[in-house]
Amino acid sequence: MSVTLNDIADKAGVSLATVSLALNGNEKVNIDTRERIQRIAREMNYIPNARARALVNKSTKTIGLVIPEVINPFFAELAQSIKSYVRDKGFNLILCSTDYKSDEEKRYINMFRSGQVDGAIFACVGDMMAEHNQMITQLARENVPVVYVDRDGVDNELIPVIKSDLFSAAYQAADHLINLGHSRIGFIGQSQERLAGFKKALKEAEIEVKEQYIFYDYLTIEGGYLVGKKVATMQKMPTGLIAINDEMAIGIIQSLTANGVKVPEDVSVVGIDNIKMANFYNPPLTTVDIPVEKMGQKAAAVLLKKIAGYELDPTEKYIVFPSELIIRASTASCGE
Amino acid sequence: MSVTLNDIADKAGVSLATVSLALNGNEKVNIDTRERIQRIAREMNYIPNARARALVNKSTKTIGLVIPEVINPFFAELAQSIKSYVRDKGFNLILCSTDYKSDEEKRYINMFRSGQVDGAIFACVGDMMAEHNQMITQLARENVPVVYVDRDGVDNELIPVIKSDLFSAAYQAADHLINLGHSRIGFIGQSQERLAGFKKALKEAEIEVKEQYIFYDYLTIEGGYLVGKKVATMQKMPTGLIAINDEMAIGIIQSLTANGVKVPEDVSVVGIDNIKMANFYNPPLTTVDIPVEKMGQKAAAVLLKKIAGYELDPTEKYIVFPSELIIRASTASCGE
DNA sequence: CTTTCTATTTAAAACGTTTAAAATTCTGAC
DNA sequence: GTCAGAATTTTAAACGTTTTAAATAGAAAG
CATH class of the missing domain: 3.40.50.2300 (Response regulator)
Incomplete structure (x- = not known):
């Protein structure tokens, strides 16, 4: 069906090897032959077969x-x-x-x-x-x-x-909230390393880590939405929340807002990743850039x-x- | 380096062809041989070479x-x-x-x-x-x-x-705005077919299409942001805006908001695509689902x-x- | 013990390249 | 005109499969 080296060799009246060499620009083949073969290949609309190449080149x-x-x-x-x-x-x-x-x-x-x-x-x-x-x-x-x-x-x-630096990202987020005066801080995600960074920051500030403020939901917008719902119904809500990624943060904010909880007035939310949308969300998202x-x-x-x-x-x-x-x-x- | 059909053939004391047939479950090869070969292949941790396969199968x-x-x-x-x-x-x-x-x-x-x-x-x-x-x-x-x-x-x-249905999507969006009483309606995007749908809706409602309300920016969030900026500084703003995709719509809303223009109170914005984020944005985005x-x-x-x-x-x-x-x-x- | 089928296995070509080694042609010097 | 050496071209193997056709073995029947 498609043009092969052999077809070109036939038309050019040389051997298949010469064609291969010529098309790869090998200096050993005579400059005239080389250019003639290249011209013929172009005329015949030749494209090397990637499958054959892959086999012999092992790549x-x-x-x-x-x-x-x-x-x-x-x-x-x-x-x-x-x-x-x-x-x-x-x-x-x-x-x-x-x-x-x-x-x-x-x-x-x-x-x-x-x-x-x-x-x-x-x-x-x-x-x-x-x-x-x-x-x-x-x-x-x-x-x-x-x-x-x-x-x-x-x-x-x-x-x-x-x-x-997963550890530091969570640490920075927590540290930020602590500096803002928050002490009831929640964490949402499944990353051990990040959780550790979070805990470290709290510990340094002598804030107790409360298990009920730690959530392990899916890392999606919907996961965040669920967490927001849960948080909104707590009798004693956390005032700061750290999500393992921006999508979750957005989901959280959305469901908090839908439940009458204002961000950031009532609850502060920090994401991680700094995806493009973070800057364009309402409110623009505080986050940790990766x-x-x-x-x-x-x-x-x-x-x-x-x-x-x-x-x-x-x-x-x-x-x-x-x-x-x-x-x-x-x-x-x-x-x- | 890695195990080939030949290696298996050697170990099993049969020909390469038999191995190939056996591993492909061909009924012609004796059930005992077949299973023996399959076992040996498994033991040798054999994986067929995709490159070689691609060449002969032309796929x-x-x-x-x-x-x-x-x-x-x-x-x-x-x-x-x-x-x-x-x-x-x-x-x-x-x-x-x-x-x-x-x-x-x-x-x-x-x-x-x-x-x-x-x-x-x-x-x-x-x-x-x-x-x-x-x-x-x-x-x-x-x-x-x-x-x-x-x-x-x-x-x-x-x-x-x-x-x-690109045409109808834009038509539906425009129709929606018209039904809400809007008459100064803008359109942002580069799709001829959608633009046509937009114009059709306006024409049916006997609303004039104003060139200054039509924008051809990049189809990204940033493109939308720029459009929003331009709109916010107009002496006579459109009251309704249709963006060719949700990302642009979000960019528009964001810059409108940043410039003190309220959505939807001052300006209504419709997107197209219904991406996941549309439902979680603030405000949740009116859009046309594709x-x-x-x-x-x-x-x-x-x-x-x-x-x-x-x-x-x-x-x-x-x-x-x-x-x-x-x-x-x-x-x-x-x-x- | 042939013969004839059938069941099973194998040899060999094919896929379209690359490339090392061998073969050929060309050059210039003697 | 021969020969060495360089320049150029070609032969042939290799890559690891699939698959057709041929070869072999085995069984049943006469």
Whole structure:
């Protein structure tokens, strides 16, 4: 159907090898022949067959990105930045969203094992069952380059980690609320590391951590909405709330407002991530900025370096990006 | 490095062909041999090489999705729904975002021509230069299955179209504002079809279309923000505004609010798309629902049908999904 | 013990490239 | 005109599967 090297060879009256060499710009083939072949190839509208190339080069020029979902703006931005980076280097991105299902993740891992990609980035969150991590480690042992984003691994030598400072992000958020005079502060999310940062800040301020102010709902807008509902019906509401991501924060604010609780007058809410919408929400969201774009770029750079076969610098095996508090209008001094 | 059919053949003491047949569950190979080979393959941790398979099967079990950007929730949802659908059928999704650049789109088209995917969905918006459409048509002629989403093509026989009723969406939005008593109505966006729907509604109500109320900014939150700024400084503001997508609507509301113009008291704003955030925004956004998820599924279904080599039903060559007005709190009766 | 089927296995080609090594052609020097 | 060496071209293997056609083994029947 489509034009092959052989077709060109026939038309040009040379061997297939010469054509291949010529089209790859090999200096060994005579300049006249080379240009003639290139012209003929152009005329015949030749496009090299990627599948055949992949087989012999042992490379598909494609990398896999595993995330829980695309709808989540944090991961969308991550995907965007990784895509831009790798594309500049001639790679494509296979988007692998798991919908938080471990079976999906396993399927992707097996796909990666089959050589369909040259490397992979895992940016999944949530409770990582041992089995996944083992499978991913196994994958890496089979010499498929892998990097983790915002997810800790067992062996950074094998799988480098690029992450944000989860601990500090939560600490900064809590610290901000404490400085505003809040003492009944809640936390919503499932991240151990962030919870630890939160607790540290409270402890330093000698504020007791109240279990009833800690929620473990889904990390979505809807999850946040549910939490807001619960909070609104408490006899003694917290006056400050920290959500593990901006989407939840928005859901919380929305349901608080719907239930007659004013933000920030009655309750202050802080998000984490600083997604684009945070700045455009009503009220504009106080949040902790995570440099997703930079993280994505770095993760991509490290992955491509591994794919190219270079040794990583020791500093590239575990990179932590700092977070930054962004004060907007969803937080205010404690009114009590 | 990794285990091949040959390795298994050696260990099992049979030929490579037998192994291949056995692992594919071919009934011709003796049940005992078959099970023995399967066991050995399992023990050796065998995974078939996707690259080799792709070459001989002339299929990568991968499809390409071209969209302007992932960050845009509309396209994120589209991507999500297409991904889920095709994955159930054993395909993977290569995410191709163009950042609205035509060169990027061309690069992707060439990649598709090289056989890196089994088919492609183009969901790009904006001004489609003739050159792209020609290249895509050419791609389709070379027997790469292609479908368009929300984008018209020249030849639906060659490239089926799955779209929402762009015209009616704008008509419904305008009609809603008119019913609320508005007569100074603005329109923001770059879609000819939608603009036509908008104009039709005004014409039916015998309202004049004012050029100064029509804006052609970027289809992003920031674009909306700029429009809002412009509107807020007009001596005679429109009292109703229709944005081509919800993100712009949100940007508009945000800048209007920041400039002391109240929504919906002073100005009513209608979006289009009904993204998740629309329901959680403050105020909740009146918008026109586009059934993205269904559209994505349908597009995927049609594409896979083409890939499988089936003829499409005549009804599958041009499918229009209806839109639905969702009234929330960003619109109100005209106060004047 | 042939013969004829059937059941099972295998050899070999094909997919479309890349590339190392071998073969050929060309050059200039003697 | 020969020869060494360089320049150019070609042969052939390799990548790891799938699949068709051919080969072999086994069983049943005469």
